[in-house]
Amino acid sequence: MGFNPFLVALFGGLGVGSLYVVFALGMNLLIGVMRVINFTHGYLMLLGSYLTYFLWEWYGLNPLLSLLIVMPSLFAVGVLFHFIMVQPVLKRPFFEDNTLLLTFAGLLIMDNLFVKFWTDNLRQVPTTYFNTPVIFHTPWGDAVLSQVVLIGAGLSAAATASLWVFLRYTWTGRAMRAASQDLLAARLLGIPARRLYAISFGIAGLLAGIAGVVVAMEFLFYPEFGFNYLLKAFGVIMMGGMGSMPGTIGGGLSLGVAESMTTYVYNGTYGVWSNGVAYVAILVALAIRALLGKSR
Amino acid sequence: MNASSSASAPEGRWIRRAWGRLRHWNHRWTVLIVAFALLALLPILYPSPYTISVFLFYIPWYLAMAQSWNISGGYSGQLSFGHWGLLGVGAYTTAILAVTYHWDVVTAMLMAAVVTFLLGLLIGYIGSGLRGAYFAIATLAAAALMQLVMLNWQSVTLGSLGFPIFFILISPSDLYYGALAVAVVATLMVYAISRSRIGLAFEAIRENEDVAIATGVYARGYKALAFGLSASIMGPVGGLYAFASHYIDPSSAFNIIYNLQIILMVVVGGRGKVLGPMVAAVFFAWVFEVALTSFNVYNYLITGVVIFVAVLLLPRGIFGFRGMPKVLQF
Numbered sequence: 001m002g003f004n005p006f007l008v009a010l011f012g013g014l015g016v017g018s019l020y021v022v023f024a025l026g027m028n029l030l031i032g033v034m035r036v037i038n039f040t041h042g043y044l045m046l047l048g049s050y051l052t053y054f055l056w057e058w059y060g061l062n063p064l065l066s067l068l069i070v071m072p073s074l075f076a077v078g079v080l081f082h083f084i085m086v087q088p089v090l091k092r093p094f095f096e097d098n099t100l101l102l103t104f105a106g107l108l109i110m111d112n113l114f115v116k117f118w119t120d121n122l123r124q125v126p127t128t129y130f131n132t133p134v135i136f137h138t139p140w141g142d143a144v145l146s147q148v149v150l151i152g153a154g155l156s157a158a159a160t161a162s163l164w165v166f167l168r169y170t171w172t173g174r175a176m177r178a179a180s181q182d183l184l185a186a187r188l189l190g191i192p193a194r195r196l197y198a199i200s201f202g203i204a205g206l207l208a209g210i211a212g213v214v215v216a217m218e219f220l221f222y223p224e225f226g227f228n229y230l231l232k233a234f235g236v237i238m239m240g241g242m243g244s245m246p247g248t249i250g251g252g253l254s255l256g257v258a259e260s261m262t263t264y265v266y267n268g269t270y271g272v273w274s275n276g277v278a279y280v281a282i283l284v285a286l287a288i289r290a291l292l293g294k295s296r
Numbered sequence: 297m298n299a300s301s302s303a304s305a306p307e308g309r310w311i312r313r314a315w316g317r318l319r320h321w322n323h324r325w326t327v328l329i330v331a332f333a334l335l336a337l338l339p340i341l342y343p344s345p346y347t348i349s350v351f352l353f354y355i356p357w358y359l360a361m362a363q364s365w366n367i368s369g370g371y372s373g374q375l376s377f378g379h380w381g382l383l384g385v386g387a388y389t390t391a392i393l394a395v396t397y398h399w400d401v402v403t404a405m406l407m408a409a410v411v412t413f414l415l416g417l418l419i420g421y422i423g424s425g426l427r428g429a430y431f432a433i434a435t436l437a438a439a440a441l442m443q444l445v446m447l448n449w450q451s452v453t454l455g456s457l458g459f460p461i462f463f464i465l466i467s468p469s470d471l472y473y474g475a476l477a478v479a480v481v482a483t484l485m486v487y488a489i490s491r492s493r494i495g496l497a498f499e500a501i502r503e504n505e506d507v508a509i510a511t512g513v514y515a516r517g518y519k520a521l522a523f524g525l526s527a528s529i530m531g532p533v534g535g536l537y538a539f540a541s542h543y544i545d546p547s548s549a550f551n552i553i554y555n556l557q558i559i560l561m562v563v564v565g566g567r568g569k570v571l572g573p574m575v576a577a578v579f580f581a582w583v584f585e586v587a588l589t590s591f592n593v594y595n596y597l598i599t600g601v602v603i604f605v606a607v608l609l610l611p612r613g614i615f616g617f618r619g620m621p622k623v624l625q626f
Contacts, residue, residue: 037429088608096428097375101563101607104377108556108600116593231440234433242430276444282437286430287422 004141009264010257011136015149017256018156019214023229024236024248025163026207032180032243033200035096036086039103041233042226043110044081044205048074048212049221050118056125056216063125063217064151070209078205081106082198090194107227114223122220130217152214159210160249163203167245176200180243228275235278238285255281323623327571328487332480335359335578339469349468353540354585355578356475357533361554362561362577363482363570364529368420369559370568371489372522373502375432377555378419381439382412382527384550386534388446388453391461391544396452401464401539405474408531416527420520427505443550458545466539475536482529487570489525490626498522499568556599557584564606566613570626576614 027041038044048070055061055069085106089098129147136143167173175196178186187193215221215229236255240247258281259274266273335356339348361379368374386408393404423434446453453459466474489495497518500508509515538544561580565572580602584595591598610616615624 037433092611094373097373098607100375100429100432101559101603104556104559105600105603105607108596109604112594112597112600116597231437234437238433273444273448276441279437279441279444282433283422283441286426286434289425 002141004138004143005264007136007138007141007143009260011143011145012149013257013260014253015145015153015256016260017253018153019211019218019252020232020236020256021249021252022156022159022207022214023211024233024240024252025160025245026204026211027233028237028240028243028245028248029163029176029200029207030204031237033176034086034179034197036099037096037103038081038201038204039100039230040081040085040106040110041204041208042228042230043107043114043223044074044077044208045212045215045229046114046221046223046226047077047110048209049216049225050114050123050212051209052213052216053123053125063127063213067155067210067213070213071206074205074209074212075202076205078202078208079198081205082201086197086201087194090197107230111223111226114226118223120222120224122222123216124220125216127217146218148217152218155210155214159207163207164245166203172196172199231282232278235281235285238282238289324487324571324626327623328483331571331574332476332483335476335479336473339472343469345468348472349540351586353468353472353475353536355581356472356479357536357540358558358561358581358584359574359577360475360479360482360529360533361558362565362573363479363486364526364533365555365558366486366526366562366568366570366573367482367489367529368523368526370562370566370573371486371495371502372498372519373428374420374423374519374523375428375559376435376523376526377432377552377559378435378439379526379530379558380550380552380555381435381442382416382530383534383537383554384439384446384544384546385415385442386412386531387538387544387549388459388534389531390535391459391538392452394464395459395461401466401535405532405535408535409528410531412531412534413524413528416530417520417524419527420523421516423523424516424519439550439552439555443546446550447546453546456546458543458548460543461538462542464539471536471540475533478529478532478536483570483574485525485529487626490568490570494518494521502568553595553599556596556603560599560603560606563603564610564614566610566616569613569615571624572613572615 023041023045027038030036030038051070051073052063052066055066056063085102086099089095089102092098127148129151132147133144134147134150136145167177175186175191176199178189179191179193179196183193215225219225232255236248236251238251239255240249240251255278259277262274262277338352338355342348342352361383365376365379368376389408389411390404393399393407394401399407419435419438423431426434447455449455489498497508497513500511500513501515501518505515534549537549541548557580558577561577562573564580565574565576588594588598
């Protein structure tokens with residue numbers, strides 16, 4: 001039996017969607033724990049991608065091995081960002097507005113520096129498994145995926161599972177969930193909010209780093225990529241619910257599938273309308289929210 | 297004023313009333329009138345059409361945009377990252393009406409104001425259930441969607457080929473005074489809002505929405521109104537942009553950097569003030585369009601750093617310090 005284009009689109013969408021999941025999880029963690037929307041998240045991810053790229057170009061390091069370097073360094077960058085962008089305005093009125101402006105300023109600075117130092121060129125870490133197809137035989141026809149997408153999906157799944165274990169079974173994770181449920185009560189019970197904030201920011205950076213490694217293997221990336229992914233992550237979070245982990249997983253996978261289906265329907269005009277899926281998802285989710293009268 | 301001056305007031309009822317009004321003249325009006333008179337003098341001092349079209353035009357243009365952002369971002373506390381989309385829609389509406397349908401230029405711009413007003417009301421209403429950063433995301437997505445629609449609606453906008461407006465020529469000084477007129481309207485709008493019930497409602501919503509709702513303010517309607525009023529300014533501003541650049545395409549008319557620069561101006565000038573954003577807008581328009589034109593590559597970096605510093609060090613804006621004269625703090 002031949003290829004079923006619908007199934008190919010579906011599998012491709014799930015593959016991309018798993019990347020959206022791991023990317024959006026980091027943002028959603030910050031939203032849940034400290035009500036901060038980190039606009040620099042897309043560029044944190046790209047920082048991971050560029051790190052992977054240069055490790056590969058200078059030292060020939062395998063992108064999967066470079067995870068061992070990318071993850072701790074992005075954790076450190078995340079903690080650093082916390083001390084630059086969140087800590088100074090923590091006790092001021094209009095905390096959310098101020099962090100919004102500060103992180104957006106951070107986005108601008110990072111974008112400009114990336115373009116300045118690493119130019120607008122398209123980059124990718126070529127791997128031997130990039131062009132290896134994996135064919136799935138199903139009763140409705142065949143579907144095909146590149147091996148690298150499978151590896152990326154596996155990485156994303158592993159990261160998601162470890163985050164779940166972390167939030168469920170460690171003291172810090174439980175403290176984070178407590179802080180996201182009721183910050184005041186959590187502080188009254190002796191949870192050190194500031195340290196927790198710094199750690200959450202670090203973990204968000206680490207997740208962005210994992211997404212960055214996957215991006216470096218799967219796509220041709222360039223500085224504007226960070227901004228596009230930011231909007232997609234907003235789409236995921238708005239669909240799945242703010243601060244909700246299962247929602248992020250469902251939202252990410254469905255956004256991936258919806259985008260790939262749009263490309264499949266508008267056969268050939270690649271990427272023109274499929275970017276719009278995330279925007280429409282954001283607006284529709286918000287409109288529903290507005291009609292239901294929820295403000296957060 | 298003292299008793300002797302009131303005793304020397306001329307007789308007659310309306311004269312006395314006018315005299316009384318003059319005696320209690322609000323010097324904020326003096327400040328505003330002097331500022332706009334100086335702006336109106338600029339093209340007379342530098343009459344070269346090149347200077348006007350390349351540099352001077354952008355001063356009132358940015359000023360109008362900054363005051364527009366000030367209505368929603370400053371007064372009602374809805375940080376909008378969607379004004380670049382409204383700018384593009386205004387530019388396209390004006391250009392299509394003027395070129396394809398041969399409308400009068402001014403009428404086309406007024407129509408653009410109506411279109412962006414309605415669009416703003418819609419977005420404002422959808423986003424009115426959201427606070428702070430979520431509203432910002434909603435507007436960002438809306439603007440990106442507008443850009444995508446203009447890119448793909450090829451039968452009307454010619455898509456990525458761009459839309460030429462070469463045949464309608466407007467002299468640079470006319471463009472300048474057009475932009476100045478929009479800026480005056482925008483500033484007066486902000487000032488009128490700041491002195492009215494509506495402004496009070498906006499500020500109540502900004503300071504504490506729950507309390508505002510509890511005291512009977514219809515927050516959702518006021519937020520939609522704030523964004524609609526703010527958006528209506530962006531229509532003519534976009535139209536002016538279209539006529540000033542003679543040619544628009546989805547990537548030049550929809551440029552997020554304008555949005556960020558006006559945020560910078562309002563944040564530096566003080567959110568929810570009239571004079572501060574005005575001074576900041578004039579200064580940064582000069583910075584971006586005159587002083588740093590050769591550093592255009594670093595526009596994002598400069599904007600980012602200035603926003604960063606202003607948020608950390610100037611929470612109340614440039615005129616928000618304690619020692620400042622009262623007449624400047626509005």
